[in-house]
Amino acid sequence: MVMDESQWVPEREGTVSTKLLQKAGAAPFVPVGIGGFALVVAYGLYRLKARGKMKMSMHLIHTRMAAQACVVGAITLGATYTVYKDYLLKPAADRAQK
16 A cells, blocks of 8 residues: 655654644643633633723733633643542542452
């Protein structure tokens, strides 16, 4: 089977979408953080017109802080879930086997 060379991707290198899918499988809260970040940025752009007397710099700072809070929150939830899964569920399963 002959493959077109323009479609060939080295084994270690992948496209952005394949890397994101691999990361989502390993750490399911990564797409949650990316999605929250995108939602906050979209909302900030939507609210840009109706910011009133607020300075542009203050609006951008608040939007950045909210977007970072979404990402940090997703990382925290992921770390908490991993600790729960690795250290609280596994010992209970080990006790059940004994």
